[in-house]
Amino acid sequence: MAGMNTDLLIRLRQALLFERLHTIPELSRTLSTSFPTIKKHLDLLIEHGEVDEEDSDVSSGGRPAKRYRSRADHTHGLALYLELDAIGYRIFDAVGTLLTNGTESVPRKHPHVPALVRLIHRLLAQDPRITFLSVGVAASVEDGKVFFAPDYPSLQQVDLKQTLESEFHLPVVVENDMNAAVVGFHEADQNRQQSLIYLYLGKNGPGSGILINGQLVRGSSHFAGEISVVPQYDKMTFGQAIANRQTTLDVRTIDAISRLTATFAATLNPHLLIFNSAEVTASDLEQIRTTTARYIPETHIPRLVRSNWETDYLNGLTRLGLQLQTEQPIKGTST
Amino acid sequence: MAGMNTDLLIRLRQALLFERLHTIPELSRTLSTSFPTIKKHLDLLIEHGEVDEEDSDVSSGGRPAKRYRSRADHTHGLALYLELDAIGYRIFDAVGTLLTNGTESVPRKHPHVPALVRLIHRLLAQDPRITFLSVGVAASVEDGKVFFAPDYPSLQQVDLKQTLESEFHLPVVVENDMNAAVVGFHEADQNRQQSLIYLYLGKNGPGSGILINGQLVRGSSHFAGEISVVPQYDKMTFGQAIANRQTTLDVRTIDAISRLTATFAATLNPHLLIFNSAEVTASDLEQIRTTTARYIPETHIPRLVRSNWETDYLNGLTRLGLQLQTEQPIKGTST
DNA sequence: AGTACTTATTAAAATATTTTAAAAAGTAGA
DNA sequence: TCTACTTTTTAAAATATTTTAATAAGTACT
Numbered sequence: 001m002a003g004m005n006t007d008l009l010i011r012l013r014q015a016l017l018f019e020r021l022h023t024i025p026e027l028s029r030t031l032s033t034s035f036p037t038i039k040k041h042l043d044l045l046i047e048h049g050e051v052d053e054e055d056s057d058v059s060s061g062g063r064p065a066k067r068y069r070s071r072a073d074h075t076h077g078l079a080l081y082l083e084l085d086a087i088g089y090r091i092f093d094a095v096g097t098l099l100t101n102g103t104e105s106v107p108r109k110h111p112h113v114p115a116l117v118r119l120i121h122r123l124l125a126q127d128p129r130i131t132f133l134s135v136g137v138a139a140s141v142e143d144g145k146v147f148f149a150p151d152y153p154s155l156q157q158v159d160l161k162q163t164l165e166s167e168f169h170l171p172v173v174v175e176n177d178m179n180a181a182v183v184g185f186h187e188a189d190q191n192r193q194q195s196l197i198y199l200y201l202g203k204n205g206p207g208s209g210i211l212i213n214g215q216l217v218r219g220s221s222h223f224a225g226e227i228s229v230v231p232q233y234d235k236m237t238f239g240q241a242i243a244n245r246q247t248t249l250d251v252r253t254i255d256a257i258s259r260l261t262a263t264f265a266a267t268l269n270p271h272l273l274i275f276n277s278a279e280v281t282a283s284d285l286e287q288i289r290t291t292t293a294r295y296i297p298e299t300h301i302p303r304l305v306r307s308n309w310e311t312d313y314l315n316g317l318t319r320l321g322l323q324l325q326t327e328q329p330i331k332g333t334s335t
Numbered sequence: 336m337a338g339m340n341t342d343l344l345i346r347l348r349q350a351l352l353f354e355r356l357h358t359i360p361e362l363s364r365t366l367s368t369s370f371p372t373i374k375k376h377l378d379l380l381i382e383h384g385e386v387d388e389e390d391s392d393v394s395s396g397g398r399p400a401k402r403y404r405s406r407a408d409h410t411h412g413l414a415l416y417l418e419l420d421a422i423g424y425r426i427f428d429a430v431g432t433l434l435t436n437g438t439e440s441v442p443r444k445h446p447h448v449p450a451l452v453r454l455i456h457r458l459l460a461q462d463p464r465i466t467f468l469s470v471g472v473a474a475s476v477e478d479g480k481v482f483f484a485p486d487y488p489s490l491q492q493v494d495l496k497q498t499l500e501s502e503f504h505l506p507v508v509v510e511n512d513m514n515a516a517v518v519g520f521h522e523a524d525q526n527r528q529q530s531l532i533y534l535y536l537g538k539n540g541p542g543s544g545i546l547i548n549g550q551l552v553r554g555s556s557h558f559a560g561e562i563s564v565v566p567q568y569d570k571m572t573f574g575q576a577i578a579n580r581q582t583t584l585d586v587r588t589i590d591a592i593s594r595l596t597a598t599f600a601a602t603l604n605p606h607l608l609i610f611n612s613a614e615v616t617a618s619d620l621e622q623i624r625t626t627t628a629r630y631i632p633e634t635h636i637p638r639l640v641r642s643n644w645e646t647d648y649l650n651g652l653t654r655l656g657l658q659l660q661t662e663q664p665i666k667g668t669s670t
Numbered sequence: 671a672g673t674a675c676t677t678a679t680t681a682a683a684a685t686a687t688t689t690t691a692a693a694a695a696g697t698a699g700a
Numbered sequence: 701t702c703t704a705c706t707t708t709t710t711a712a713a714a715t716a717t718t719t720t721a722a723t724a725a726g727t728a729c730t
Binding site for chain 1: 685686687688689694695696697698
Binding site for chain 1: 530548550555558559560561563564565566567568594597598599600602603604606630634635637
C-alpha cells in the first residue's frame with residue numbers, strides 16, 4: 001500500500017471502466033502520468049482482484065501493448081427504482097452487465113422506505129457480493145436527500161442516502177429519474193456528446209434531464225428541467241399543450257414539442273435531443289424537425305433521436321453506482 | 336527553474352488573482368499541495384516579480400500568515416471591443432485596474448481588422464509594457480475564430496486570434512460580447528453564483544450569455560443564447576414581442592420578459608438573471624418578478640438584478656485577458 | 671511581564687514520481 | 701531467416717513532493 005496515490009487509483013479505475021482505455025500508454029497519456037507510475041498503481045489493482053491482465057493488443061507497428069480490464073466478477077451492484085406501486089431492481093456485475101432483475105410490488109398509499117429496506121435486505125442475503133446501492137426516484141434530489149416528491153409523499157424531505165447508508169453500511173447514490181436517464185444515454189452514446197437533453201412527455205406531465213458540458217444541470221432550487229410550465233402560447237404552457245394528446249401525436253402536440261425544441265436550441269443549443277421511443281415515433285420526429293425549422297434555422301436544430309427510456313434510466317443508475325464504486329477507498333491488502 | 340511544476344504555477348497565479356487567496360495555508364488547502372511546495376513556487380513568482388510579499392495578516396489566534404499578492408505593475412494588458420463604427424479599448428495592469436481607455440472611430444462599411452491592427456500598433460508603441468490582448472465582438476466565436484457576425488461582414492470567418500497573434504506575437508483571446516459580460520459579472524459577484532444568465536434586450540434584437548456550473552455555454556453550433564427566436568405566443572417569438580417597446584417598458588414587453596424568465600427557471604433554474612440597468616428599471620424588475628410568478632412558483636424564480644452592461648463587458652474582457660496571462664509559461668530567470 | 675496556547679514557517683528526512691536509458695517484443699521488408 | 705525499425709516494458713538514477721518535527725511568531729490570560 002505504500003506509495004499509492006488514491007486519487008490516481010480512482011482516475012485509473014474510471015478510465016478503465018468508463019473511458020475505454022486499456023493499455024498503459026493510453027492511460028499514461030490521458031491521465032498525464034508516467035508509465036512507471038501507471039504500472040505501479042495498475043499492479044495494485046491487479047493484486048486486489050479489480051483488474052485483469054489480458055493478452056496483448058494487436059500491434060500498431062511495434063511491440064503490442066498489454067490490455068488491462070476491470071474484472072467483471074470483482075463485485076456486484078444493486079440498482080433500485082421506485083415506481084408508484086412497485087420497486088424495480090437490477091443486480092449487475094463490476095462492469096455493469098445485468099445479472100438479475102425483478103420487481104416488488106408496493107401496495108398503493110403504503111410508504112416506500114420500509115418496503116425498500118426490506119427488499120434490499122432480501123436481495124443482499126440472496127447475493128452477498130453486492131457492495132453498493134444506486135436508487136432512482138421521480139423526485140428532486142440533492143446530495144441523496146429527496147426534496148420535492150409530489151408523487152411520493154412518504155419520501156418528502158427524506159435523506160434517502162443517509163438512511164440507507166446507516167442501515168446497510170454500503171455506499172449509496174440517489175438520483176432523479178430524468179437525470180439518471182440522461183446519464184445512461186450519455187454513457188451508451190458512442191460519440192459521448194457533451195450537451196444533451198432527455199425529453200419525457202409522461203402521463204402526469206413532462207420532465208427532462210439536462211446535461212451540459214458533460215455535467216448534470218440541477219438548478220438553484222432543484223427545478224431544472226421542469227419544462228411543464230414553460231409558456232408557449234398566448235394561454236398555454238408546454239404541459240397544457242401536450243396534456244390532451246393521444247397515443248398518436250396530433251399536429252398541436254407536434255407544434256408544442258417543436259416550440260420546446262426551438263427553445264432549447266435557442267438557449268442551450270445542445271447536440272442532441274432524446275425522446276422516449278415509446279412516446280414518439282420516427283415519423284413524429286421527422287415532423288418535429290420540419291416544424292422546428294419554422295422557428296429556427298435548420299443548422300441549429302439539435303439531432304433528434306429516439307431511445308428506450310427504461311433502458312437508459314437503468315443504465316444511468318448502473319453507471320452512477322459504478323461511478324460511486326470507483327470512488328471507494330481500496331481495502332487494505334493482506335500485506 | 337529546477338523542480339517547478341508549470342501547472343501548479345498557473346493554478347497558483349489564478350488562486351492569487353481570481354480566488355482571493357493570499358496566504359500559504361489558504362493556497363495549500365485549496366490547491367491540495369503541501370506548504371513547502373507552495374512556498375517554493377511562490378518564491379519563484381516573487382523572484383520573477385509577479386508576486387509581492389506583504390505584511391502579515393491579522394492573527395486568527397496564532398502566528399499570523401504572510402500575505403502574498405500579485406504585483407499590479409508586473410505587466411499591462413489591452414482589451415478591445417468592436418462596435419459598428421468604432422473600436423473601444425482599455426489598458427489595465429496585472430490585477431485588472433484601469434489605466435487608460437478610449438475609442439477610435441471606424442468609418443461605416445470599412446473593414447474592422449485593418450483598423451484594429453493599426454490601433455493596436457499605436458497603443459503598443461504608446462505602452463510597451465502590454466503583453467496580452469483581449470478582444471470582444473458581437474459575433475459567435477470559437478477558439479478565437481469568428482463564425483457568424485451579421486453586423487460585421489468583414490469579420491465573417493476570420494480567425495481573429497490567429498491573425499493578431501501572428502501580427503503582434505502576443506497571446507490573444509477573442510470572445511463574444513455576451514459571454515464576456517456574463518464572465519465579467521460573475522467575476523465581480525461577491526457570491527460567485529455558479530449559474531447565471533445575462534439578458535440583453537438590444538436595439539437590433541436581444542441576446543444572452545449563459546454560465547452554468549461555472550462554465551460558459553457555447554452550444555453545438557454557436558447558437559446558445561440566441562433568445563430572440565424563442566417562441567412565446569401563438570404568433571410571436573420573444574424577439575418580436577419586445578421589438579416595439581419604448582424606453583419605458585409596457586405591459587406586453589414585461590410579460591414577454593417574464594415568460595422568458597419562467598422559461599429559464601423551468602429549464603436551467605439559474606441562481607441569477609442579470610439585466611442591463613440601462614434597459615430595465617428597478618420597478619420593471621419588480622413587475623417582471625410578479626408577472627413571472629403567474630407562470631411558476633415564486634421560490635424557483637431566479638434572483639433578478641440590474642447591472643451595468645458596459646462595465647461587465649469590459650470587466651469580462653479584462654478577466655479573460657488576465658486569465659490568458661496566468662496561463663503563459665514563465666520566462667526564464669537570469670539564473 | 672510571564673506562561674500557555676495557537677498557528678505559520680522552515681529544514682530535514684522519507685516518500686513518490688518522472689526522466690532516461692536499456693532491454694524486450696513485436697512487425698515488415700530484404 | 702535476418703536486419704532494421706517501431707513500440708512497450710523494465711530498471712536505475714534524478715528529481716519533486718510530502719511528511720514530520722523543530723522553530724518562529726504571534727495571542728490571550730494570569
